Every structure is written in C-alpha cells, then in structure tokens.
Amino acid sequence: MTALGFLYPGHSAEDDYPRIEQLLGSDIRVDLVHTDLGEDAHRADALRVLGSPERLAAGVQELRHTGAEAVVWASASGSFGYGWEEAHEQVRGLAVAAGMPASSTSFGFVHAARxxxxxxxxxxxxxxxxxxxxxxxxxxxxxxxxxxxxxxxxxxxxxxxxxxxxxxxxxxxxxxxxxxxxxxxxxxxxxxxxxxxxxxxxxxxxxxxGNQVTAWEALRLADRRVNAPALGALFTREPIVQV
Missing domain, CATH: 3.40.50.1860 (Rossmann fold)
Known part of the structure; x- marks a missing residue:
C-alpha cells in the first residue's frame, strides 16, 4: 500500500481526489487534509498568504498521522504565486516540517510536461x-x-x-x-x-x-508509476528518457 498525502486549500474540487484514488487502484491510498483558505481571492497578495508556512504547517501535523509517504501542496496559485525560487523554498520547508518528500502542484506541471x-x-x-x-x-x-x-x-x-x-x-x-x-x-x-x-x-x-498533476506528482515522489488510462495521457505514456 502506497499512501499519498495532500494539503488542499478550502473546499472546492476536493471530490476529485476520491475519484483519483478509485482510478489509481486498490494499493494506492489518498489522504487529503484541508488547509485554511483564508481570503478566497485570486490576487497576488492573497495567494502568498494562502501558501504561507504557517498555513501549511497547520495541516502537516494531521497529515503525519496518516502514514503518508509523500506530500504535495495541492494548490497551483498558492505555489506559483511565490515565483520559481521562493516556491522551491516553500516545498523545502514543507518537506522538513512533514518529514517526507514534498512538492507542489506548480512543480508538478513542469515535471509532468517533461x-x-x-x-x-x-x-x-x-x-x-x-x-x-x-x-x-x-x-x-x-x-x-x-x-x-x-x-x-x-x-x-x-x-x-x-x-x-x-x-x-x-x-x-x-x-x-x-x-x-x-x-x-x-x-x-x-x-x-x-x-x-x-x-x-x-x-x-x-x-x-491541477488535481490530475498533483496526484501524479505525489506518485513520482513516492517512486510509483501507475497505468490509469482514465486519468489521461500523463498516466499512460512511457517515461521520456532525459539526455
């Protein structure tokens, strides 16, 4: 059994995750912990608050009790809103706080495209x-x-x-x-x-x-590859060998 952990802000499309778990198969468990959305606004200043270390840390303790092997901050805007360098610092801090490999949705997009x-x-x-x-x-x-x-x-x-x-x-x-x-x-x-x-x-x-890539990124961190055609080309293609 591979347990994947996600920190998800608020309550909008979290029902995508039980569906993902179903499509990934019986040996994958998806653990979702909600973080405080705060001000629900697509503005640069609000996005930085959304992804602040304090907001993420509040969900980490709960997630650690689930037995998750990797954690992904399931917010694109709450990660890319920090810019490339600070977003790296964000996930490094999350990894330290959680005691497990960590990433975010935004890095998931870059890795998935590759x-x-x-x-x-x-x-x-x-x-x-x-x-x-x-x-x-x-x-x-x-x-x-x-x-x-x-x-x-x-x-x-x-x-x-x-x-x-x-x-x-x-x-x-x-x-x-x-x-x-x-x-x-x-x-x-x-x-x-x-x-x-x-x-x-x-x-x-x-x-x-967003949610598809977030799940794939968690699997990547856990060193798992799952063939799940219903989740699109990302879950069916052979990996590209980087040279």
Whole structure:
C-alpha cells in the first residue's frame, strides 16, 4: 500500500481526489487534509498568504498521522504565486516540517510536461490576467515555452468550484493553440478528473489539469508509476528518457 498525502486549500474540487484514488487502484491510498483558505481571492497578495508556512504547517501535523509517504501542496496559485525560487523554498520547508518528500502542484506541471516530452504549452487559467501571467512566468522558469495564455478572470475558488462540464470545455478550447503540444489547466479548484479523456479527445493532445498533476506528482515522489488510462495521457505514456 502506497499512501499519498495532500494539503488542499478550502473546499472546492476536493471530490476529485476520491475519484483519483478509485482510478489509481486498490494499493494506492489518498489522504487529503484541508488547509485554511483564508481570503478566497485570486490576487497576488492573497495567494502568498494562502501558501504561507504557517498555513501549511497547520495541516502537516494531521497529515503525519496518516502514514503518508509523500506530500504535495495541492494548490497551483498558492505555489506559483511565490515565483520559481521562493516556491522551491516553500516545498523545502514543507518537506522538513512533514518529514517526507514534498512538492507542489506548480512543480508538478513542469515535471509532468517533461514526462510527456512536451515543451510548447498553452495555458487555460481561471484566474485574472495578472495571476495567469504569474503561472506562465513560472512555467518559463521551468524551461517550458508558453505559446498562449487564456485567462477567464474569475475572482474566487468558490466560483471555479461551481463550474461544470460546459465551462471546463469552453476554457480548454479557448486556451488551445495550434503550436501547443499540450494544454495546461492549473486551478485545483476546478473539477476535471471525470473529463480528462474526453478533453484530450476533443483537443487531440494531452491535457494537464491541477488535481490530475498533483496526484501524479505525489506518485513520482513516492517512486510509483501507475497505468490509469482514465486519468489521461500523463498516466499512460512511457517515461521520456532525459539526455
């Protein structure tokens, strides 16, 4: 049994995680601990508070009792909002506090793109333009080429959590670009897990989403590889050998 730990801010799309656990198989356990969302706002200052060491530490103690082997901070904006260098410090601090390997959703996107062997990506962000730009900057710092950014301009995670299939597909289609090898939908407040294969069929290319990538990153930290076709191309392709 491999136990994966997640620190998830607030309550928006946390029901994606039981679905992920079901699709990964019986020897994977998903342990989700909620952190304090604080002010629900897609603003740079609020995102830094969201991902502060104090907020993360409050959830770590509970997570340590679950027997998790790795922990991922399940927030894209609460990690990329710190920028590339400070986001590294964030996960290093989380690893020390938790006593286990740690990462975040934002680093998961960079690692997942490398796993798929894609370099040119398009971003479909639920956030306002300025916050979407911070994610694009983070990806570029990780060596990816961002060929297009579409920002929907929603102000809160609660709004995004209420989105359904129609809004999700509209976001993905608006974000897609002919030069993009994959489309990235970063918000972990967005329900995506039930639609991954349909999204990839619709766009004709890999689609990476917040909660999907977060789960994959936890498996990577735990040194586990799971074939789960319902979770999209990221969970079915052979790893790319880096040279």
């Amino acid at each position: 796993e798929l062997g894609v370099r040119r990506v398009a971003v479909g962000a639920t956030y306002p333009d300025g916050v979407a730009g911070l994610f694009a900057d983070f990806l570029r710092a990780g060596g990816l080429e961002v060929v297009a950014v579409h920002a929907s301009g929603t102000g809160t995670a609660a709004e995004v959590g209420a989105w359904g299939e129609a809004e999700l597909f509209a976001l993905a289609r608006a974000a897609d670009h002919a030069e993009a090898e994959a489309v990235l939908l970063p918000d972990t407040a967005l329900h995506t897990v039930s639609y991954l294969t349909s999204l990839e069929k619709d766009l004709g290319k890999p689609v990476l989403t």
